[in-house]
Amino acid sequence: xxxxxxxxxxxxxxxxxxxxxxxxxxxxxxxxxxxxxxxxxxxxxxxxxxxxxxxxxxxxxxxxxxxxxxxxxxxxxxxxxxxxxxxxxxxxxxxxxxxxxxxxxxxxxxxxxxxxxxxxxxxxxxxxxxxxxxxxxxxxxxxxxxxxxxxxxxxxxxxxxxxxxxxxxxxxxxxxxxxxxxxxxxxxxxxxxxxxxxxxxxxxxxxxxxxxxxxxxxxxxxxxxxxxxxxxxxxxxxxxxxxxxxxxxxxxxxxxxxxxxxxxxxxxxxxxxxxxxxxxxxxxxxxxxxxxxxxxxxxxxxxxxxxxxxxxxxxxxxxxxxxxxxxxxxxxxxxxxxxxxxxxxxxxxxxxxxxxxxxxxxxxxxxxxxxxxxxxxxxxxxxxxxxxxxxxxxxxxxxxxxxxxxxxxxxxxxxxxxxxxxxxxxxxxxxxxxxxxxxxxxxxxxxxxxxxxxxxxxxxxxxxxxxxxxxxxxxxxxxxxxxxxxxxxxxxxxxxxxxxxxxx
Numbered sequence: 001x002x003x004x005x006x007x008x009x010x011x012x013x014x015x016x017x018x019x020x021x022x023x024x025x026x027x028x029x030x031x032x033x034x035x036x037x038x039x040x041x042x043x044x045x046x047x048x049x050x051x052x053x054x055x056x057x058x059x060x061x062x063x064x065x066x067x068x069x070x071x072x073x074x075x076x077x078x079x080x081x082x083x084x085x086x087x088x089x090x091x092x093x094x095x096x097x098x099x100x101x102x103x104x105x106x107x108x109x110x111x112x113x114x115x116x117x118x119x120x121x122x123x124x125x126x127x128x129x130x131x132x133x134x135x136x137x138x139x140x141x142x143x144x145x146x147x148x149x150x151x152x153x154x155x156x157x158x159x160x161x162x163x164x165x166x167x168x169x170x171x172x173x174x175x176x177x178x179x180x181x182x183x184x185x186x187x188x189x190x191x192x193x194x195x196x197x198x199x200x201x202x203x204x205x206x207x208x209x210x211x212x213x214x215x216x217x218x219x220x221x222x223x224x225x226x227x228x229x230x231x232x233x234x235x236x237x238x239x240x241x242x243x244x245x246x247x248x249x250x251x252x253x254x255x256x257x258x259x260x261x262x263x264x265x266x267x268x269x270x271x272x273x274x275x276x277x278x279x280x281x282x283x284x285x286x287x288x289x290x291x292x293x294x295x296x297x298x299x300x301x302x303x304x305x306x307x308x309x310x311x312x313x314x315x316x317x318x319x320x321x322x323x324x325x326x327x328x329x330x331x332x333x334x335x336x337x338x339x340x341x342x343x344x345x346x347x348x349x350x351x352x353x354x355x356x357x358x359x360x361x362x363x364x365x366x367x368x369x370x371x372x373x374x375x376x377x378x379x380x381x382x383x384x385x386x387x388x389x390x391x392x393x394x395x396x397x398x399x400x401x402x403x404x405x406x407x408x409x410x411x412x413x414x415x416x417x418x419x420x421x422x423x424x425x426x427x428x429x430x431x432x433x434x435x436x437x438x439x440x441x442x443x444x445x446x447x448x449x450x451x452x453x454x455x456x457x458x459x460x461x462x463x464x465x466x467x468x469x470x471x472x473x474x475x476x477x478x479x480x481x482x483x484x485x486x487x488x489x490x491x492x493x494x495x496x497x498x499x500x501x502x503x504x
Contacts, residue, residue: 003036003124005159006501008195009134009150011175015166016197018059019233019484020225021133025067026485028129036123037063039133040116041078041149043088045268045305046234049403053378053423054094055079058234058271063131066481077119078112078148080105083266083306093119096376106146113148117156124157129501132159139182151187160192160504168198168227173212180217192500193222195492200227222500223492231480232278232473234271256281257464260296262319262339263288264310268303269405272336275449275473279459281466290318297462298332299323301339303446307370307408308355311342311362320363327365332462333440337406340442343433344368344410353407365440366433368412379404381445382421383431385454390438391461392416395453402447410444417443450474 006024010017021037028035039060048061054073064071073094081089083099090097090105093115100108123130138150154161165175176194183191194213199206203224210221261273263286270286277284287293301323304310314320327333335343344362346369349355353372362370380403387396400417415430432443438461449455452472456464 003127003130004501004504005124005130005132005157006497007132007134007154007157007159007161007190009138009154009161009163011137011139011163011165011179012169013136015164015175016225017133017164018063019228020164020195020197020488021131022059022063022066022233022481023484023488024131025063026481027489028131029067030485033129034127035067035129035131036069036127037067037075037133038120038123038130039076039135039149040120040153041080041112041135042076043080043082043135045081045266046271047079047081047091047269047405049378049380049405050094051380051423052094053380055091055378055405056094058269059133062234063133066485074119074122077115081268081305084309089305094378109146109148113152116148116153120153120157130157132157137179138187139179141182151183151190154190155186158504159190160500161190162193162195162222162500163191164195164197166198167196167206167224168200172196172209173216176213177216180219191219192504193220193496195222196224198227199224220493220496222496223488225488225491228484228487231484232274232476233480233484234274256466257298257459257462258283258285258294258296259298259300260293261286261300261302262314262323264302264304264338265313266305266310268305268338269336269446270302272302272446272449273300275455276459278473278476279455279464279466281464282459287319288317290322293319293322293326296331298334299326301333301335301342301442303337303339303405305338306354307338307341308347308349308357308360310338311347311360314342324363324365327440330439333365335442336448337404337444337446340432340444341370341406341408341410343440343442344370344412346370347408348372366412366435366442368410368433370408370410372408374407377404377406377444379422380424381419383445384418384420386416386418386430388416388434388438391457392434392438395457398453400445400448400451400454402445402450404444405446406444416441417445 008017008021042057044057046058047055048058050071056076057079060076061071079091086102089099134150165172213221343366345364348359349372385396385398412433415432416434417431419427419429434441450473
């Protein structure tokens with residue numbers, strides 16, 4: 001049996017495609033349908049690791065979990081990870097393939113398209129329904145000839161398409177109707193409905209708007225979806241970091257603990273810190289200048305796609321000096337993955353894996369050295385916390401889980417994480433480095449803060465005194481998936497949607 005398909009395309013980036021696919025996966029999985037997500041090509045430094053070590057976009061991993069599945073590489077065969085404005089590392093079928101300039105990438109369309117169609121066909125052979133996500137807008141006319149993610153996929157799969165617009169931005173009529181009218185005739189015929197996303201206020205005031213869209217577009221508006229707040233779900237790209245100051249994080253004045261995360265130019269896997277903001281009395285701020293630094297209780301240097309370039313940026317902005325002074329004054333400093341590499345004494349790149357610079361001095365806050373290697377490490381990880389005689393001592397011996405995505409090998413004195421499994425196979429190695437007083441530490445383990453006991457032990461070490469009886473990160477995550485699905489399902493004309501999917 002070949003699965004039915006439904007494709008969600010947007011009038012622009014950040015129209016809400018990813019979360020809508022997540023919601024639809026949850027809705028149909030709860031209804032007993034074997035459903036899977038698919039996105040041909042994703043551009044993001046926010047990545048996830050599958051059970052076999054394959055690397056895919058974080059959004060597709062979220063969608064898989066919403067569908068009750070373990071993520072697989074077929075759900076996102078191409079992941080583009082920007083390293084500079086016009087250069088990216090291409091992850092093809094879960095593994096590093098090439099580093100290409102944008103112009104050169106499009107010359108590889110035939111090879112990439114073969115992987116896209118093969119992955120989609122494998123999913124369709126294994127499931128009853130595949131929810132496909134587009135990228136950006138299908139009406140980028142200058143890119144149309146090289147499209148492998150929007151209407152090219154819809155035409156290949158003969159998939160009905162729902163077009164999503166973001167009414168919160170304004171211009172919803174131009175977004176939806178303009179996109180529809182710019183499509184080619186055979187593509188326009190696949191658009192079976194509009195979705196108006198991120199609506200605020202009185203829905204009755206948009207009744208005329210729905211009528212106008214339906215009359216001028218000659219397709220139904222299947223739903224007007226409200227602007228959803230307070231969901232503890234990872235964002236797909238760093239736009240969320242850029243606007244974090246205006247998000248629904250708790251204000252600093254109301255929080256007992258303030259944590260600053262550095263908004264690196266090439267920040268990666270920034271959802272590592274979502275679990276921190278889910279706790280009461282915790283404020284998480286993203287900063288990109290010394291002026292914004294303030295007087296936090298802790299500073300986190302996150303992962304990055306380009307460690308040496310972002311370390312150079314820290315120095316040029318004065319943030320490197322501010323971090324070192326903060327640490328010397330007794331402040332808590334944490335580094336995850338690329339941020340961990342920065343905390344050391346030296347970073348070596350003799351094979352010029354990451355940049356043309358063969359070596360650079362680190363922040364020298366931990367006694368360790370990193371050397372870049374051509375082979376990329378991508379693992380799902382289980383580890384045991386080692387005794388430290390500080391805040392970590394109370395939870396020593398407990399297991400934590402996370403994942404690794406990095407290009408370097410770090411040599412440190414000691415190690416406070418004993419890795420016992422990588423991709424399900426036994427492992428025996430140490431990770432991480434920590435100062436004697438436990439205030440400065442780092443490791444390669446993305447997702448470590450999602451481990452409830454670890455996260456709360458560290459926060460208590462900072463002076464946090466909030467009640468630890470709150471919901472776990474996993475519980476909040478699952479609740480958020482259901483809240484998202486409930487809100488979307490109640491906003492959609494499910495009868496029309498059922499006909500579009502199953503009678504197409």
